[in-house]
Amino acid sequence: MMANPKTPTPTADTVELIKSDVKPSGLEKMRVVGGCRLNGKIKVSGAKNAALKHMCAALLTDEPLHLENMPTGLMDVRTLSEVLNHLGVTVALRQDGIATLHAGTITSHVAPYDLVRKMRASVIVLGPLLARHGKAEVSLPGGCTIGARPVDLHLKGLEALGAKITLEGGYVKAEAPEGGLVGGEVNFPFVSVGATENIMMAATLAKGETIIRNAAREPEIVDQGEALIKMGAKIEGLGTSEITIQGVERLHGATHSIVPDRIETGTYMCAVGLCGGELRLENTRIDFLTALIAPLKEAGMDIQQDGNDVTVKRNGAKLKGVDIMTEPYPGFPTDLQAQFMAMMTLCDGAGMISETVFENRFMHVPELCRMGADITVKSNSAIIRGVEKLKGAEVMATDLRASVALVLAGLVADGETIINRIYHLDRGYENIVEKLTAVGAQIERIR
Numbered sequence: 001m002m003a004n005p006k007t008p009t010p011t012a013d014t015v016e017l018i019k020s021d022v023k024p025s026g027l028e029k030m031r032v033v034g035g036c037r038l039n040g041k042i043k044v045s046g047a048k049n050a051a052l053k054h055m056c057a058a059l060l061t062d063e064p065l066h067l068e069n070m071p072t073g074l075m076d077v078r079t080l081s082e083v084l085n086h087l088g089v090t091v092a093l094r095q096d097g098i099a100t101l102h103a104g105t106i107t108s109h110v111a112p113y114d115l116v117r118k119m120r121a122s123v124i125v126l127g128p129l130l131a132r133h134g135k136a137e138v139s140l141p142g143g144c145t146i147g148a149r150p151v152d153l154h155l156k157g158l159e160a161l162g163a164k165i166t167l168e169g170g171y172v173k174a175e176a177p178e179g180g181l182v183g184g185e186v187n188f189p190f191v192s193v194g195a196t197e198n199i200m201m202a203a204t205l206a207k208g209e210t211i212i213r214n215a216a217r218e219p220e221i222v223d224q225g226e227a228l229i230k231m232g233a234k235i236e237g238l239g240t241s242e243i244t245i246q247g248v249e250r251l252h253g254a255t256h257s258i259v260p261d262r263i264e265t266g267t268y269m270c271a272v273g274l275c276g277g278e279l280r281l282e283n284t285r286i287d288f289l290t291a292l293i294a295p296l297k298e299a300g301m302d303i304q305q306d307g308n309d310v311t312v313k314r315n316g317a318k319l320k321g322v323d324i325m326t327e328p329y330p331g332f333p334t335d336l337q338a339q340f341m342a343m344m345t346l347c348d349g350a351g352m353i354s355e356t357v358f359e360n361r362f363m364h365v366p367e368l369c370r371m372g373a374d375i376t377v378k379s380n381s382a383i384i385r386g387v388e389k390l391k392g393a394e395v396m397a398t399d400l401r402a403s404v405a406l407v408l409a410g411l412v413a414d415g416e417t418i419i420n421r422i423y424h425l426d427r428g429y430e431n432i433v434e435k436l437t438a439v440g441a442q443i444e445r446i447r
């Protein structure tokens with residue numbers, strides 16, 4: 001493997017640096033003063049939902065994995081670094097977005113409750129750990145409280161590759177057969193991003209062929225598959241609903257640049273829809289956001305692509321109410337539903353939002369209503385009737401995307417909005433205060 005000269009090798013110092021950085025700042029609230037228009041440029045970070053999976057893939061090889069465009073400032077990245085550290089992986093995260101992970105020797109096969117409870121994506125260590133090490137114990141995951149979010153598909157998929165799985169004391173205990181995992185057919189009854197990734201990683205080192213049917217097609221999965229191919233994996237069908245993996249003896253190190261965060265991009269697009277103004281979002285991929293751009297344009301926004309940048313504009317007129325329905329990719333992303341809803345609160349007329357991916361993903365609704373929004377929820381649909389104004393209030397962040405929806409609402413509300421429990425926000429939005437301040441927002445962290 002050719003090492004990239006820019007990438008660092010992990011040292012005890014850099015790993016220590018990560019550990020000390022993980023401590024909470026003590027500033028747990030956000031104060032937003034509404035009334036700004038947003039103007040300027042924002043550089044989009046690497047995708048959180050790809051980064052976390054790439055980090056887990058480091059478990060599949062004893063050689064270093066170099067990752068570029070890594071959102072190293074995210075709390076989820078730091079949390080997963082701790083989980084991986086616990087398993088024996090050295091992790092070096094640099095502020096300039098370069099990371100090196102090296103799983104020379106796996107020193108533990110247990111991902112403990114204390115670390116996993118903070119983040120559901122930790123369950124993705126299960127597949128790679130099992131494939132490389134033959135056994136894995138992972139605490140049942142925590143993370144955002146949106147719906148029941150079981151992991152049954154992950155477990156059934158691994159069983160199809162020969163794993164023996166038991167649930168004991170809140171832990172998933174998985175063991176590969178003697179001689180390792182074997183390829184198999186995995187037919188998912190519905191689409192799951194995490195289960196597709198877990199099985200895809202496990203299958204890279206299983207003996208023979210694995211076929212995943214009804215696989216998720218998210219760009220982050222394609223990105224992960226491409227990185228695995230650079231590591232020596234044999235994968236076909238990425239971006240389609242049938243992925244075929246031919247297992248190989250071993251994987252090696254590689255260098256990979258992580259795709260831009262389409263959810264962060266979409267969030268700032270909705271912010272312009274709400275506040276007005278003009279933002280140039282740099283270093284992104286607008287082709288990942290077709291399902292968002294169509295309703296944004298229908299609502300009245302002006303969106304222009306220029307290479308890897310996109311300019312989003314709303315001048316003057318109110319946005320028109322439009323209807324959307326969340327679906328697996330390439331449908332409208334559930335991770336942009338709350339932000340789109342915040343944007344619709346001030347629309348002309350009404351819009352309907354149907355959530356089909358997660359149950360119970362309307363926890364931002366009562367909080368938006370505290371700020372003066374007019375939203376009625378019936379089962380998995382919400383009707384948003386546009387109001388003249390939102391008013392600042394004290395509100396509570398309940399999950400990652402719900403929190404950012406409240407920030408967006410605060411940017412346009414009259415007066416001051418205080419958002420509690422912003423640790424949710426730090427899990428997934430890199431430098432959000434700095435990025436929004438630079439384009440004219442009044443936003444700060446407070447105690």
Ligand code: UD1
Nearest residue numbers: 049121149150151152153154191192193194195335357358
């Ligand atoms: C990933 C994303 C998350 C996004 C979601 C859907 C990461 C770190 N997180 O989450 O931001 O909102 O995709 O785009 O990438 N389900 C089961 N059994 C399972 C697995 C899932 O019933 O074993 C259900 C879930 O409860 C949910 C649906 O399937 O209702 C989709 O979940 P899934 O695609 O697995 O989401 P995650 O991978 O957890």
